[in-house]
Amino acid sequence: MTSTIRTLFVTQIREASLAHRKGYMSLNQDLSDACRMIAQEDMAGRAWCKEKGYRGYTSYASLNDLPQRATAFADLKRILDRETADYADTLALDLNGGRLKLDSLWINILKPGGAHTGHIHPHSVISGTVYVETPDGSGALKMEDPRLAMMMAAPTRRDDADEAQKSFVYLQPAVGTLYLWESWLRHEVTPHQGKGERVSISFNYGWG
Numbered sequence: 001m002t003s004t005i006r007t008l009f010v011t012q013i014r015e016a017s018l019a020h021r022k023g024y025m026s027l028n029q030d031l032s033d034a035c036r037m038i039a040q041e042d043m044a045g046r047a048w049c050k051e052k053g054y055r056g057y058t059s060y061a062s063l064n065d066l067p068q069r070a071t072a073f074a075d076l077k078r079i080l081d082r083e084t085a086d087y088a089d090t091l092a093l094d095l096n097g098g099r100l101k102l103d104s105l106w107i108n109i110l111k112p113g114g115a116h117t118g119h120i121h122p123h124s125v126i127s128g129t130v131y132v133e134t135p136d137g138s139g140a141l142k143m144e145d146p147r148l149a150m151m152m153a154a155p156t157r158r159d160d161a162d163e164a165q166k167s168f169v170y171l172q173p174a175v176g177t178l179y180l181w182e183s184w185l186r187h188e189v190t191p192h193q194g195k196g197e198r199v200s201i202s203f204n205y206g207w208g
Contacts, residue, residue, distance in 0.1 A: 007164075011146065011185060014087045018079065018130065019176025028176060030072035031132050035107045035199055038069065055114030056197065060106040067105065076130065076201065077102055080178075084126055084205050087180045093125070100125055100205040110198040115139060116189035124183035124204035131173040132201060137194025140170040141179060144186040173200075 018024045038059060039046070045062035048054075059066070066073040084100055103124070108116075121127040129141065145167045157166055170190065171179060181187070183204060192198045 010164075011182070012091060013143065013171075013185075014083070014090070014128075014178075014180040015171070016083060016178045016180075017174070017176050018178055019174070024176060027072060027075055028132055030070075031076060031201065032199060034070040034072045035109060035132060035201070038063070038066070038107060039109055056111040057109040058106060060104075060108075060202075063106070064104060066107070067102075073105065073201075077105070080128070080130070080203060083178060084128070084180060087126060091182070095207060098207055101208050103204055103206040103208075105201065105203040108198075108200045108202060110139065110189070110192045110200075112192055112195060114189075114198070115191040118142075118144065118186050118188040120186050121183040121204050123206065125207045126180055126205040127183040127203065128178060128180040129173075129200050129202045130178045131175060131199075133197060133199035134173055134175055134177075135194040135196040135198065137192065138173070138198045139190040139192040140172045142188045142190050143169045143171065143181070144188075146185060 019028070039057040042057075042059055042062055045059045046057060048061045049057055063069070067077045068074075080102065084102075088095070088100055108129075110116075148167055163169055173179070
């Protein structure tokens with residue numbers, strides 16, 4: 001008798017390092033400067049963060065035009081458009097003649113102790129984050145097995161389980177790291193335990 005293990009319904013997360021691209025580190029510095037400039041000027045965003053107890057700054061609820069506000073974000077958008085299109089092809093998404101379009105792009109500046117609890121990105125197809133500043137001890141991106149809520153009485157996984165078998169996977173970014181995932185995948189940012197600020201730019205692509 002022979003048997004085989006078939007790996008089905010795989011969750012694919014794209015990880016890329018933009019830091020090695022020609023000219024990217026100069027763009028990264030421009031992005032850092034633009035993020036901090038906007039954080040200083042965006043009074044509505046700072047008020048929202050204070051109201052919600054967000055430890056740091058995010059433009060998520062206040063600004064929706066970053067590529068029009070600063071050239072650095074427009075340059076980043078061109079990179080993200082290509083990376084996302086390639087990722088969608090890897091996922092074998094049938095867009096039926098349509099295309100994926102960037103419909104939101106926002107800044108995240110986390111102070112030490114800051115975190116972001118588990119969530120998904122509704123109404124989007126692909127989401128992601130690119131990392132601009134990652135001091136030692138920066139919070140990881142924690143990915144959750146989407147089947148977790150249906151496992152009921154299943155035992156937990158052993159510590160030596162392969163990454164693909166774990167219930168949670170912790171992705172530790174560096175400057176220039178880009179992660180892309182399907183927007184239904186639940187994820188969170190673990191507490192930033194380092195010194196200085198952790199700066200990232202997150203985004204969503206919709207189907208239109």
